[in-house]
Amino acid sequence: MPLRKTWFALFTIPLLFAFAIVVIVPFLCGIYYSFFSWDGLPKNPMIFVGFENYADVFRDTQFLSSLLRTTLFTLLTVVIVNVLAMAFAMAVTSRLKLRNVGRVMLFMPYLIGGLLLGYIWQFILGDCMTMLGEITGREDLFFYWLSDREFAFIGLIVVATWQMAGYMMVIYIAGMQSISDDILEAAKMDGAGYWQTFFRVRLPLLMPSITICLFLTLSNCFKIYDVNIALTRGGPANATEMVSMNIFNEIFSKSNYGYGQAKAIVFFFIVGIITMLQVRATAKREVEV
Numbered sequence: 001m002p003l004r005k006t007w008f009a010l011f012t013i014p015l016l017f018a019f020a021i022v023v024i025v026p027f028l029c030g031i032y033y034s035f036f037s038w039d040g041l042p043k044n045p046m047i048f049v050g051f052e053n054y055a056d057v058f059r060d061t062q063f064l065s066s067l068l069r070t071t072l073f074t075l076l077t078v079v080i081v082n083v084l085a086m087a088f089a090m091a092v093t094s095r096l097k098l099r100n101v102g103r104v105m106l107f108m109p110y111l112i113g114g115l116l117l118g119y120i121w122q123f124i125l126g127d128c129m130t131m132l133g134e135i136t137g138r139e140d141l142f143f144y145w146l147s148d149r150e151f152a153f154i155g156l157i158v159v160a161t162w163q164m165a166g167y168m169m170v171i172y173i174a175g176m177q178s179i180s181d182d183i184l185e186a187a188k189m190d191g192a193g194y195w196q197t198f199f200r201v202r203l204p205l206l207m208p209s210i211t212i213c214l215f216l217t218l219s220n221c222f223k224i225y226d227v228n229i230a231l232t233r234g235g236p237a238n239a240t241e242m243v244s245m246n247i248f249n250e251i252f253s254k255s256n257y258g259y260g261q262a263k264a265i266v267f268f269f270i271v272g273i274i275t276m277l278q279v280r281a282t283a284k285r286e287v288e289v
Helices: 002-033 052-057 059-090 099-111 116-134 147-179 179-191 194-205 209-221 227-230 243-251 255-281
Strands: none
Touching: 002 255, 052 116, 052 194, 059 147, 059 209, 059 243, 059 255, 099 147, 099 255, 116 227, 147 209, 179 194, 194 209, 209 243, 209 255, 227 243, 243 255
């Protein structure tokens, strides 16, 4: 037994040390800096302002607008991603001949980095759309989407969905394959149709997968940055500036390091509370077989 504990400590302590250095220490430093007015340069003085930075966060109309915009983006994207991911999972677990090819093609966008993905779709939603408008004459639909406030926002949703749906599909596939065939056969023998079986048998048994997918999509959508900066850079006129970009600009463009850290801490707690409530709500609906 002591030998097992020794090996356990040998593998765990380095990981805990790395986690502390990469996550815990920077987080605590961020909390410390959030109580100061500072531009981030070591040679310049740090002026203690207490909770003034936090009070200013809730008076910052641009931050509140980006928070509202991010919340709307998250709600729409989470619903679309999970509905599509479940539909994809049902399709590739059926008896389709090309189901294995479908799995690869649907999962592949997740392997592309967010920055590269944003630049690819910047070309599609920009030059390609303009070219299609010239060819078809439908310039009311096919135009430079990223120059329009509403269509640029829709473009962000499209790209985020295209990136995440394949990964969530894999989680749903694992959940579907864990459902016993005996349970599905019993439902069929009781006269349940396809959709009755799905909503009354499959869906309740998929709740662990739904919990994971909702958590991942919620957290990823709230924290979206790489696709945001590569696709729209927050434009036009800050119409697609999400919270992560707002915080980044506050710290590195405006040199308000302490105030930017206060924004980051507030945002951390908002996302943490929302995801915690989501996990608790969905975990209660999980059933055991």
